[in-house]
Amino acid sequence: MVESFKIDSARARLVFDSRGDATIEVELKSGKTTARVAAPAGKSRGKREVEYYPDNNAAEAVSVFNSVVSKRLAGRDPADQRGIDELLTEIDGTGRFEKIGGNAAYATSVAASVLAARLMEKQPYEHIASLSGQKPQIPMPLGNVLGGGSHAGEGAPDIQEVLVFPAAVDEPLEAVKAVVAVHKALGSLLTKRVPGFTKGRGDEGAYSPNMTNEEALAAVKETIEHVSDELGIQLRMGIDMAASSLYSEADKQYNHKRSGKTLDRRGQIEYVGKLIEEYGLRYVEDPLQEDDMQGFAELRKSYGGTTLICGDDLLVTRAELVKEAGKIGAVNAMIIKPNQVGTLTATIEAAREATSYGIAKIVSHRSGETCDGVLAHIAVGLGANLIKAGIMGGERIAKANELLRIWESSRGSLGLSRLA
Ligand code: PGA
Ligand code: ZN
Numbered sequence: 001m002v003e004s005f006k007i008d009s010a011r012a013r014l015v016f017d018s019r020g021d022a023t024i025e026v027e028l029k030s031g032k033t034t035a036r037v038a039a040p041a042g043k044s045r046g047k048r049e050v051e052y053y054p055d056n057n058a059a060e061a062v063s064v065f066n067s068v069v070s071k072r073l074a075g076r077d078p079a080d081q082r083g084i085d086e087l088l089t090e091i092d093g094t095g096r097f098e099k100i101g102g103n104a105a106y107a108t109s110v111a112a113s114v115l116a117a118r119l120m121e122k123q124p125y126e127h128i129a130s131l132s133g134q135k136p137q138i139p140m141p142l143g144n145v146l147g148g149g150s151h152a153g154e155g156a157p158d159i160q161e162v163l164v165f166p167a168a169v170d171e172p173l174e175a176v177k178a179v180v181a182v183h184k185a186l187g188s189l190l191t192k193r194v195p196g197f198t199k200g201r202g203d204e205g206a207y208s209p210n211m212t213n214e215e216a217l218a219a220v221k222e223t224i225e226h227v228s229d230e231l232g233i234q235l236r237m238g239i240d241m242a243a244s245s246l247y248s249e250a251d252k253q254y255n256h257k258r259s260g261k262t263l264d265r266r267g268q269i270e271y272v273g274k275l276i277e278e279y280g281l282r283y284v285e286d287p288l289q290e291d292d293m294q295g296f297a298e299l300r301k302s303y304g305g306t307t308l309i310c311g312d313d314l315l316v317t318r319a320e321l322v323k324e325a326g327k328i329g330a331v332n333a334m335i336i337k338p339n340q341v342g343t344l345t346a347t348i349e350a351a352r353e354a355t356s357y358g359i360a361k362i363v364s365h366r367s368g369e370t371c372d373g374v375l376a377h378i379a380v381g382l383g384a385n386l387i388k389a390g391i392m393g394g395e396r397i398a399k400a401n402e403l404l405r406i407w408e409s410s411r412g413s414l415g416l417s418r419l420a
Contacts, residue, residue: 005030005119007112010073012065012104014058017041017368018395019203022058025370026065026107028078028115035078035115037374039103039339040366043203044150044160044245046290046313048321049340050102051094061101065108069100073108079116081131085109085343097342105342110374113344124374125406128381132348134355138172138407138416139384140165141400142238142283142362143179143391144206145186145223146216148258150245151367152208153200157216158256160242161206163283164224165386167234168418172407176400178233183207183391186223193219203367205393212259217279236419238283241272244313247289254289269295276303282419285310285335296330308333308360308419317341319349326357333360335388338378351382360419364388369395373402380406385417 008029015025015038025038041052053061069091076084088108092100117127129136142165148156164182169175186207190197194209202208211219217239224235246254254263263271265288272287284303288295290313300309310333315321317340325331334354338347354361363379365388376399379387387403390396407414 004077005079005116007073007076007078007115010070010108012062012070012107014062015370017370018393019368021368023368023370024058024061024065024101024103024107026104026111028073028108028111030078030115030119033115033118035111035118037107037111037114038370038372039107040370041103041368042337042366043368044242044313046244046316046340048290048316048318050097050105050342052103052339053101054099058103061104064100065104069104069108078112078119081109081113081116082345084112085345088343102342103339106339109343109345110338110378114374123406123409124377125380128344128378129383131344132351132382134351134381134383136380136414137383138403138414139363139379139387140169140175140417140419141179141403142386142388143183144204145183145391146220147202147204147206147208149242151204151206152202155210155258156202156208157211157213158246158258159213159216159239160245161204161240162216162220163238163240163388164220165236165238165283165419167236167420169233169416172403172416174233176404178227178231178235179391181227181231182223182235185227186220189219189223201392204390205396206390213256213275217275221279236282237279238281238285238308239275240285240312241287242313243268243286244289265292265295269298272299273302276307281307283308283310283333286312286314290314293325293328293330296325297328300329300332304332310335310362312337312364315350317347317350319346319353322350322353322357322359326353326359331359333362336361336363336382336384337366339366347378348382355383360385362386362388365390365396365399371395371398373398375399376402376406380414385419
């Protein structure tokens with residue numbers, strides 16, 4: 001007989017994320033076993049994401065949880081992930097988590113998987129892998145080293161993130177060391193190069209200097225060449241253009257405020273192409289606004305042989321959008337952010353769709369984070385190729401550290417992702 005478990009009690013509380021914004025934390029108990037997960041929050045959100053909170057109010061979500069959701073969870077089996085997620089969707093009833101809040105759904109859904117894993121005496125990633133049917137593996141860290149856009153102040157580049165990742169390593173420790181080394185070396189280079197640079201950082205711990213896109217890309221390129229030589233590890237470079245944040249629907253233009261450039265659709269496609277060629281970018285996330293899937297397909301066709309053309313706001317972790325993109329070859333990589341869609345079950349469906357179209361999976365943090373390391377388990381359990389979780393700052397390094405613990409506990413049974 002299959003052993004079954006049950007949630008004895010569920011409660012939510014208000015806590016704070018790395019930006020100091022209120023967020024929801026959900027705690028599930030079964031006997032003496034507890035699982036607790038707090039939700040992250042994005043700032044450059046896709047318009048097709050679920051609603052985070054009823055009336056945009058985290059405190060309201062906590063109160064709805066404690067008065068309505070909590071008693072419906074009591075007695076349910078935390079290992080029945082689909083059942084829990086269907087229950088959350090049913091209690092909400094809006095299709096977008098407008099009543100209970102997508103972040104309440106996220107925290108509950110992930111906490112259920114962690115509780116089930118603990119009760120089964122498994123690691124969360126092992127349980128998530130058995131739910132997802134994906135082959136677990138250790139992803140390479142994709143680290144944000146320099147940024148601007150909506151994550152930083154005036155004067156920083158228009159590109160939201162300049163990112164680095166190792167192509168292949170023998171163990172995750174080397175990968176983490178390498179991205180950390182780039183962040184450190186970049187800090188020294190910027191101190192020498194940018195007048196008045198105070199080592200200021202944006203929301204994700206990436207440096208936010210007063211620089212143009214081109215100066216930023218040149219600085220990171222120089223840094224990774226230097227660190228690659230020093231460590232003997234091949235490092236790649238990429239960007240998150242977060243183009244929906246630059247786009248104005250009213251005049252159909254991309255407004256690059258810092259550089260004073262205004263580009264139409266064609267201009268933006270050509271600009272991204274030029275950056276890919278000039279700086280050897282191997283990763284480009286959201287090069288175009290979230291409604292232009294055809295534009296993604298154009299870039300994928302021209303550069304997809306060597307560069308990951310990745311959809312974040314474009315796909316918002318929704319299986320049906322991944323399928324649509326897969327069919328027309330719009331992307332060869334996707335961002336997976338479970339709180340974009342609200343439940344682990346929906347996240348797993350999106351990841352499966354990605355695998356079936358040969359789309360690389362990149363499990364990602366949000367710009368507002370907590371010190372929870374569970375994202376590393378989700379990444380490993382979904383067989384992600386990359387984990388995008390920032391580098392510096394307690395809430396970012398927590399994910400890298402958890403990856404190292406997972407690697408150690410797996411005693412060599414997990415493979416490492418390799419990106420040529
Ligand atoms: P976020 O954005 O601020 O919505 O988390 C991060 C990203 O665009 O990847
Ligand atoms: Zn993004």
